[in-house]
Amino acid sequence: MSRTEATQTLRTRLDIPRWSWGVVVAVLVVVWRWAEVSELAASGPGRTIALQALLTGLLIGGVYGLVAMGLSLIFGVLEIINFAHGAFLTLAMYVTWLIATTTGIDPYLTLLITPVIMFVVGAAVQRVVISPAMGQPLENQLLLTFALAILIENALLLVFAANPRSVRIPWASAAIGPLDFPLRLGGAIIELPRILAFLGGLVIAGGLFAFLNRTRTGTAIRAVGLNPTGAALVGVPVGRIQVMTFGIGTAVAAAAGVLVLPFLTLEPTTGAQFNILSFVIVVLGGLGNVGGALVGGLLIGLTQELGGLLFPGQSKLLPVFIIFIATLFLKPEGLFGGGAE
Amino acid sequence: MLVLDTVDAGYDGLQVLHQVSLEVGTGEVVALIGANGAGKTTTLRTIAGLLAPTSGSVLVDDEPVGGLPGHELVRRGVVMVAENRELFGGLSVRENLFMGAFTRPADDRRDALAEVHDLFPLLAERADQRADTMSGGQQQMLAIGRALMARPRLLLLDEPSMGLAPKLVADVFATIDHIRELGITVLLVEQNAQRTLELADRGYVIESGEVNVSGTGAELLDSDEVRRAYLGM
Numbered sequence: 001m002s003r004t005e006a007t008q009t010l011r012t013r014l015d016i017p018r019w020s021w022g023v024v025v026a027v028l029v030v031v032w033r034w035a036e037v038s039e040l041a042a043s044g045p046g047r048t049i050a051l052q053a054l055l056t057g058l059l060i061g062g063v064y065g066l067v068a069m070g071l072s073l074i075f076g077v078l079e080i081i082n083f084a085h086g087a088f089l090t091l092a093m094y095v096t097w098l099i100a101t102t103t104g105i106d107p108y109l110t111l112l113i114t115p116v117i118m119f120v121v122g123a124a125v126q127r128v129v130i131s132p133a134m135g136q137p138l139e140n141q142l143l144l145t146f147a148l149a150i151l152i153e154n155a156l157l158l159v160f161a162a163n164p165r166s167v168r169i170p171w172a173s174a175a176i177g178p179l180d181f182p183l184r185l186g187g188a189i190i191e192l193p194r195i196l197a198f199l200g201g202l203v204i205a206g207g208l209f210a211f212l213n214r215t216r217t218g219t220a221i222r223a224v225g226l227n228p229t230g231a232a233l234v235g236v237p238v239g240r241i242q243v244m245t246f247g248i249g250t251a252v253a254a255a256a257g258v259l260v261l262p263f264l265t266l267e268p269t270t271g272a273q274f275n276i277l278s279f280v281i282v283v284l285g286g287l288g289n290v291g292g293a294l295v296g297g298l299l300i301g302l303t304q305e306l307g308g309l310l311f312p313g314q315s316k317l318l319p320v321f322i323i324f325i326a327t328l329f330l331k332p333e334g335l336f337g338g339g340a341e
Numbered sequence: 342m343l344v345l346d347t348v349d350a351g352y353d354g355l356q357v358l359h360q361v362s363l364e365v366g367t368g369e370v371v372a373l374i375g376a377n378g379a380g381k382t383t384t385l386r387t388i389a390g391l392l393a394p395t396s397g398s399v400l401v402d403d404e405p406v407g408g409l410p411g412h413e414l415v416r417r418g419v420v421m422v423a424e425n426r427e428l429f430g431g432l433s434v435r436e437n438l439f440m441g442a443f444t445r446p447a448d449d450r451r452d453a454l455a456e457v458h459d460l461f462p463l464l465a466e467r468a469d470q471r472a473d474t475m476s477g478g479q480q481q482m483l484a485i486g487r488a489l490m491a492r493p494r495l496l497l498l499d500e501p502s503m504g505l506a507p508k509l510v511a512d513v514f515a516t517i518d519h520i521r522e523l524g525i526t527v528l529l530v531e532q533n534a535q536r537t538l539e540l541a542d543r544g545y546v547i548e549s550g551e552v553n554v555s556g557t558g559a560e561l562l563d564s565d566e567v568r569r570a571y572l573g574m
Binding site: 222223232 | 410411415422427429432440441487
């Protein structure tokens with residue numbers, strides 16, 4: 001029956017879904033970069049390099065996802081594009097570095113300290129700096145957060161100078177149970193801190209989800225994001241929820257900062273790349289879509305590392321921006337749509 | 342329970358309310374009727390704390406509340422159902438009702454939910470449906486249900502029959518009657534003056550931001566002024 005029904009309507013246009021152009025672009029890139037692709041696929045060392053890139057991209061993608069979730073949450077609830085998100089992440093890394101080097105405690109233990117400090121910092125920024133600009137044109141808030149980013153970066157430069165710093169994790173290269181770290185998998189090497197960053201990112205992301213979806217305060221945050229007037233009408237203190245949301249978004253970035261510190265060198269500009277990538281991820285996952293940000297983070301992590309192999313000698317950001325521009329053209333609402341649900 | 346004494350209010354330099362005074366006693370259903378743009382919604386927004394009066398005083402239980410934020414009014418038992426309902430579209434019916442009881446302790450919430458489900462059984466059936474996928478009449482039910490979840494003592498209803506089919510309008514007025522029986526005081530804003538005045542104990546007529554005429558529902562229905570201006574007779 002359905003066949004006859006379908007033939008009754010004359011279709012003079014072939015409806016190609018717009019995302020299919022994404023597949024076309026992907027195929028074109030593979031053909032264009034066939035030399036690199038075949039080399040990676042054919043030879044043994046090539047396959048090892050590809051596997052290494054796959055694992056590195058996936059693991060760092062979990063952290064990217066976490067950072068972007070914080071940014072997406074702030075956008076979804078406050079409708080503020082927070083350009084200082086990466087700077088907050090850098091600040092958190094310095095806080096962690098300072099605590100770890102002065103007290104000698106394990107950097108991972110600062111997961112209990114740094115995000116709390118950064119929650120207070122973020123909440124204070126919303127309360128003092130941003131909330132007076134709420135309801136003003138978007139570019140006012142944008143410039144404010146941009147200025148804040150420059151301020152934080154230069155303050156860090158003033159205090160810590162441009163010297164690269166790092167923390168050491170003495171137990172990163174050791175045998176833990178049956179596993180020998182760094183882990184070797186088919187020739188690829190996976191460092192323990194990267195695994196911990198990925199797992200930690202997923203756990204914190206899961207915690208944030210549970211908080212937003214299962215608790216009274218979390219539901220109130222979503223309610224404020226969907227309808228501030230409606231939230232005020234049911235007795236939600238909207239201003240306080242907004243302050244809290246900015247604090248949570250910042251604390252999430254701070255947690256990511258703690259997780260990446262053991263395998264990155266720290267400079268006042270370290271957060272900048274996270275900032276850029278987070279924006280791409282938030283657009284890819286859908287503005288204000290916190291779950292989409294996590295998936296987007298994994299995709300961008302993979303794109304960055306695998307794309308780096310296809311365009312050797314180029315910035316790893318090149319393939320990321322190709323994806324970014326393609327998203328804006330083909331699916332501007334993001335892969336999973338927007339909304340603070 | 343509620344007293345407005347010579348209240349001025351408005352938006353961004355545009356004054357809408359001029360010296361508005363009115364009173365609502367405990368247990369009453371009071372109607373505020375008037376034409377489009379007369380200031381009915383502005384009056385309710387001022388009472389609900391969404392708008393601060395520029396002069397005059399708003400008293401709830403003899404305490405001044407003018408200028409307090411909206412959530413403080415909810416804590417004092419003053420809850421508003423807005424004209425455009427202001428639901429949380431992306432949240433489920435259950436979550437909308439849950440948020441309605443935001444200011445209430447958890448055990449209170451369960452009792453309130455049982456009462457609301459009693460009044461609107463449909464909201465129990467549709468607990469998992471997203472609010473923005475419901476019909477207009479169902480959304481109005483949800484908006485009133487959400488307000489009742491806060492256990493209000495004074496319910497402010499802004500044009501609850503707006504945009505609803507005649508059958509549903511009758512349902513809304515039956516619901517208001519039921520809310521009165523629950524012992525909740527109601528201040529009702531409506532354009533449907535005939536029906537509203539039949540239901541209300543007392544009423545006020547607002548015209549260009551001024552309240553000049555008041556009386557019992559029956560008195561207003563009989564007054565020539567009201568009949569001519571608002572009932573089209």
